[in-house]
Amino acid sequence: MFNFDILLQQILNGLVLGSVYALVALGYTMVYGILQLINFAHGEILMIGAMVALTVIQVPAVAALPGPLQMVVALLASIPACVLLSLAIERLAYRPLRGAPRLSPLITAIGMSIVLQTVAMIIWSPNPHSFPDLLPSEPVAIGGASLAPKQLLVLGVAAVMMAGLSLMVNKTRLGRAMRATAENPRIAGLMGVNANMVIALTFAIGAALAAVAGLLVALNYNIVHFSMGFTPGLKAFTAAVLGGIGNITGAMIGGLLLGVIESLGAGYIGPLTNNFFGSHYQDIFAFVVLVLVLLLRPSGIMGERVADRA
Amino acid sequence: MIRSFFPGLSGNPAAAFLAAAGVGLVLLVLPLAASELLGNFWVRLMAMALLYVMLALGLNIVVGFAGLLDLGYVAFYAVGAYMYALLASPHLAEQFEWIARLFPDGLHADIWMIVPLSVGIAAFFGVLLGAPVLKLRGDYLAIVTLGFGEIVRIFLNNLNSPINITNGPQGITGIDPIRIGGVPMPRSLEFLGIEFNRLHLYYYLFLALAVVIIIVSIRLQDSRIGRAWMAIREDEIAAKAMGINTRNVKLLAFAMGATFGGVAGSMFAAFQGFISPESFVLMESIQIVAMVVLGGMGHVPGVILGAILLYAIPEALRIVAKPSQIFLFGEELIPTEALRMLLFGGSMVVIMLIRPKGLWPAPRHGERAPPPAVSAQQA
Numbered sequence: 001m002f003n004f005d006i007l008l009q010q011i012l013n014g015l016v017l018g019s020v021y022a023l024v025a026l027g028y029t030m031v032y033g034i035l036q037l038i039n040f041a042h043g044e045i046l047m048i049g050a051m052v053a054l055t056v057i058q059v060p061a062v063a064a065l066p067g068p069l070q071m072v073v074a075l076l077a078s079i080p081a082c083v084l085l086s087l088a089i090e091r092l093a094y095r096p097l098r099g100a101p102r103l104s105p106l107i108t109a110i111g112m113s114i115v116l117q118t119v120a121m122i123i124w125s126p127n128p129h130s131f132p133d134l135l136p137s138e139p140v141a142i143g144g145a146s147l148a149p150k151q152l153l154v155l156g157v158a159a160v161m162m163a164g165l166s167l168m169v170n171k172t173r174l175g176r177a178m179r180a181t182a183e184n185p186r187i188a189g190l191m192g193v194n195a196n197m198v199i200a201l202t203f204a205i206g207a208a209l210a211a212v213a214g215l216l217v218a219l220n221y222n223i224v225h226f227s228m229g230f231t232p233g234l235k236a237f238t239a240a241v242l243g244g245i246g247n248i249t250g251a252m253i254g255g256l257l258l259g260v261i262e263s264l265g266a267g268y269i270g271p272l273t274n275n276f277f278g279s280h281y282q283d284i285f286a287f288v289v290l291v292l293v294l295l296l297r298p299s300g301i302m303g304e305r306v307a308d309r310a
Numbered sequence: 311m312i313r314s315f316f317p318g319l320s321g322n323p324a325a326a327f328l329a330a331a332g333v334g335l336v337l338l339v340l341p342l343a344a345s346e347l348l349g350n351f352w353v354r355l356m357a358m359a360l361l362y363v364m365l366a367l368g369l370n371i372v373v374g375f376a377g378l379l380d381l382g383y384v385a386f387y388a389v390g391a392y393m394y395a396l397l398a399s400p401h402l403a404e405q406f407e408w409i410a411r412l413f414p415d416g417l418h419a420d421i422w423m424i425v426p427l428s429v430g431i432a433a434f435f436g437v438l439l440g441a442p443v444l445k446l447r448g449d450y451l452a453i454v455t456l457g458f459g460e461i462v463r464i465f466l467n468n469l470n471s472p473i474n475i476t477n478g479p480q481g482i483t484g485i486d487p488i489r490i491g492g493v494p495m496p497r498s499l500e501f502l503g504i505e506f507n508r509l510h511l512y513y514y515l516f517l518a519l520a521v522v523i524i525i526v527s528i529r530l531q532d533s534r535i536g537r538a539w540m541a542i543r544e545d546e547i548a549a550k551a552m553g554i555n556t557r558n559v560k561l562l563a564f565a566m567g568a569t570f571g572g573v574a575g576s577m578f579a580a581f582q583g584f585i586s587p588e589s590f591v592l593m594e595s596i597q598i599v600a601m602v603v604l605g606g607m608g609h610v611p612g613v614i615l616g617a618i619l620l621y622a623i624p625e626a627l628r629i630v631a632k633p634s635q636i637f638l639f640g641e642e643l644i645p646t647e648a649l650r651m652l653l654f655g656g657s658m659v660v661i662m663l664i665r666p667k668g669l670w671p672a673p674r675h676g677e678r679a680p681p682p683a684v685s686a687q688q689a
Contacts, residue, residue, distance in 0.1 A: 038449055093659050100666030103379065103603045108662045110596055114655030118648050234456075234592075241453040280468045287457030291442060294454060298445045 005144030010267040011260055012142065016151045016220070018259020019158030023213040024236030025243070025251040026165060027206030033182040033246035034202055036102065040109035041089055043233020044116035045082050045207050049214030050224045051124050052078040054131055067134035071215065079211045085116075086207030087200055095196070120226040128225035131218040154216045161209060162252050168205075169248055178202060182246065235262075235286070242290055244303025253301055262286050315611045341513045342504065351629065353509040357581065359621045360516035361574050366601040366617035367527050367610065368570025373599065374608035375536060376563035377543030379452040382439070382459025383598050386568040388466060388590035389435050390428040390575025392476060394419065395585050397427075398486040405474050420489045424576050432572025433565040435462075440564030444557055459595050466587040481586025488515065488580040495580075512581050519577065523570055527610050530566065539563055540608070604661055606668030615670050624654045 024046060031039045053074035056062055062073050093108040135153065139146040147155075169175035180188035181198045189195050217232060218224045235258060243254025265285030293301065315333075316326045344352040365387060372380045396402050397419035403410040409417070419427075443454045470478030487495040487508070495515075499506045530536045538559045541549035550556050579585050597620065605616020631646040644652070661669060 032449070036449075038452070093663070096663055097666055100662075101607070103373075103599075103607065104662050104666045104668075107600050107603045108659045110600060111655040111658030111662070114651055115659070118651040118655065121651075122644060122648050238453055238457070241450055245449060281464065284461050284464050287454075287461055290457055291454055294446055294450055295442055298447070298450065300450070 006267070008143050009145035010263045012145050012147055012151075014260030014263030015256060016147070016154050016259070017263060018239075018256035019154050020213050020216055020220070020232060020255075021236045021239045021259050022252045022255025023158055023161060023209045023216070024232055025240040025255045026162070026248060027210050028237050029240040029243070029245055029248060029251040030178070030202045030206050032240070033248075034178065034185070034199055035094070035098070035105075036246075037094060037105050038109065038237065039094075039206075040106065040233075041093075041112040041116060042206065042210060043229035043231075043236070044113050044120075045086055045210040045229070046214040046217065046232055047120060047224075047226065047229030048085060048116065049078040049082045049211035050131075050218040050228060051120055051214075051226075052081045052211075053215045053218060054129055054224050055124075057132065057134070067136075071134050071219075074215060075212065078215060079208050082207040082211035082214075083204045086203045086210075090200060090203045095199075117226055117229075124224075124226060126226060128223050131222050131224050133222065134219060150219050154220060157212060157216065161212060165205070165209075165248065174198075174201065238286065238290055242293055242300055244297075244300025247300070247302045250300055250302030257301075258286055258289075261289050337517060338514075341510050342506075345507070345510070350507070350509055353507075353513055355622060355625050357509060357513040357516050358625070359618050360513070360520045361578055361581075362598070362601065362617040362621040363520050363614050364516075364523050364570050364574040364577075365598050366605070366613050367523050368567045368574070369598050370527065370567075370602050370608065370610070370613045371530065371539070371570070372563050372567035373602050374613065375531065375539040375543065376560060377539075378560065378563065379449065379455070379599075380564075380567070381452050381456035381592070381595050381599065382462075383455075383567070383571060384590045384592070384595040385439070385459045385462040386432045386435055386571030387575040387578070387594070388462055388587075389432050389568075390572035390577075391579040391585050391589070392466065392482070392575075393428055393431055393572070394424055394576035394579040395482040395485050396475075397424070398489075398580070399482055399484050401477060401482050401484070418486055418489060418494075420492060422491070424488075424580075425573055428572040428576040429569040432568040432575070435572075436565040436568030437561055439568075440561045444560055456592065456595070459590075459592060463587050463590050463592075466590065476587075479587060481584060481588070483584045485579050485583045485585070487583070488512075488577075512577075516577060516581075519573060523573075524610060524614070531608075531610065535559065535562060543608075600658055604658065604668055606671040609668070609670060609672035612668055612670035612672070616668065619669075620654075620658075623657065624650050627653060 024042065027042050027045070028039060031037055031042075053071075056074045056077045057070045062070055065073065089112055093112050094105050097105045097108060133150070135149045137148060137150075139148050140152060169178060177188065177193045177198050178201075180191065180193055181195050185195050188198075213232070214229075217228065236255065239254040239258040240251045241254070242258055243250025243252070245251075262282055262285065266282040269281055269285055297303070316329050341353045341356055344356065365383070368386070369380060369383045372378050372383070397417050400416055403413060403416050439455065439458045443451055446454060466476045467479055469476040470480075476482070489495070495508065495511055497508050499511060538549065538554045541552065541554060542556055542559060546556060578589075598617075601616040601620045602613050603616075604620060605614065606612025627650045628646065631649050632642055635642050635644070635649070665671075
């Protein structure tokens with residue numbers, strides 16, 4: 001007998017996972033849309049965000065506050081930290097290479113990612129730290145399934161941030177400038193858009209989203225360590241490509257879809273294949289779906305045609 | 311061909327030939343001198359650096375010549391390594407009775423079988439990867455190749471049940487040394503009164519293979535196929551219009567690139583005597599891409615330089631870092647591992663900023679107009 005409650009639970013878990021991917025994927029996709037650059041250091045921004053948040057809530061004065069308030073204080077510190085860091089990286093490692101061959105900024109991005117991880121390892125030690133539960137752990141029932149409050153928080157925060165970002169990109173002057181720069185930086189410049197400013201703001205917004213995602217990941221898994229940015233970064237990049245890289249709605253859809261696929265894959269791949277493939281193959285599942293989607297739609301679910309240079 | 315390594319001597323073939331002979335002599339004497347003066351650690355480092363030269367040249371065909379960004383190249387390295395490990399270790403005979411019955415003395419593959427076989431299997435995997443992704447462009451290709459690399463690694467990690475093929479995360483141990491014509495590589499050899507140890511012999515074997523791969527690379531680059539790859543890299547639509555069968559030529563790039571990786575992988579397995587999925591992680595692929603780009607995409611001497619530098623610097627730091635910190639500051643301020651990664655990542659950034667086209671880029675015949683991009687000067 002097929003159990004619908006388990007299916008619902010898997011989908012909900014997938015949506016929680018996918019919300020985090022989507023938040024991080026937005027950072028990748030916005031930068032890519034404008035600069036055609038895979039910002040490999042983006043996952044590290046998430047890690048720094050989580051680390052700063054942990055450091056803040058360990059301060060005795062903050063630790064005495066109630067849980068939700070601690071999170072707000074942590075974000076007040078981690079968002080500016082991540083934004084400044086991201087702006088510094090853009091200034092230092094990406095801006096001088098505009099107009100250089102396309103793979104050159106990719107290499108500086110990888111280099112930056114290694115440097116950030118190592119610096120974090122020196123500052124916060126190579127050992128993982130446990131991250132306290134800041135919310136009550138009583139699960140909330142939804143239909144036949146249940147979610148912990150922190151998971152609900154992930155869903156809510158991600159939804160609000162994505163809605164806000166959509167509004168900003170589609171309705172405000174800054175959003176219009178961003179879209180114009182993405183379409184054609186030169187013409188946008190002629191129309192009076194300050195391209196460097198727009199690019200810097202794009203990095204800043206991406207970093208702020210990553211800082212929030214960092215706190216959510218830390219809260220959800222109760223653990224932070226210096227290499228924690230790698231996997232969400234990789235998955236988010238996959239999600240951005242799945243949705244059509246450069247497309248903001250695509251990143252949201254791709255993130256949620258990837259989360260659900262992974263969760264369903266991990267839950268059902270064993271029974272479906274008679275336990276020949278166990279849940280270790282969950283990542284394969286995600287990548288196989290990616291390949292299939294790209295075979296049918298070579299530029300992702302929502303993607304537009306992209307330039308053909310590697 | 312020698313000319314591309316000595317651009318300053320292009321007008322003087324005799325001098326270029328002499329320079330090449332000189333470099334060759336140095337390369338032959340280097341490991342002997344190193345083990346005499348500094349220790350065997352450095353010979354091992356040089357042998358491994360040669361493996362990375364092979365890998366980087368293989369990836370250079372895909373990324374540098376054909377302009378297809380491949381972030382899963384380590385998969386071919388893994389395929390070569392596992393192929394050798396399975397054909398030259400007791401693992402398969404222990405797992406499958408029929409193999410034990412077929413080969414009562416155990417499996418001991420010879421280099422004359424290994425090299426063609428690793429070329430063939432790696433090329434097959436290259437086509438396997440290439441075929442479904444031909445339509446994809448740019449960074450879509452990057453993520454799918456990355457996924458391919460991860461898929462291969464996950465399979466290696468998990469194919470220990472229900473049938474034990476790869477022995478999972480424990481990896482395969484007891485791999486034979488290379489056999490040439492049925493004779494296993496000796497632990498040491500005396501020749502002309504000079505004592506060669508195992509590391510020296512592997513160094514010479516890898517050097518020979520690397521030279522073959524360098525020659526193949528340069529000949530390919532100047533061939534009709536090489537020009538077709540570069541045409542696709544510069545403008546795929548124009549290349550198509552010129553009558554290039556872009557599908558076949560791209561597949562060929564994946565297959566050719568993969569073969570070098572496969573050979574390097576089988577040599578790696580023989581050299582180490584032990585392999586596990588840990589050696590074939592995404593970071594390894596990224597490192598090889600960095601070697602190609604940092605050295606100078608599409609330029610064989612540049613890629614060789616990039617491979618040697620990016621492999622040798624972090625490895626050398628492993629033993630130099632601590633004593634030099636103690637010498638400079640009187641204590642170890644930063645742990646060796648951290649300092650190594652810091653300098654590795656930092657040097658990638660700094661080199662790219664100083665030389666955006668790589669350390670030793672290919673000489674351009676005619677500069678193209680830069681694509682419309684936001685320039686740094688724009689206010």
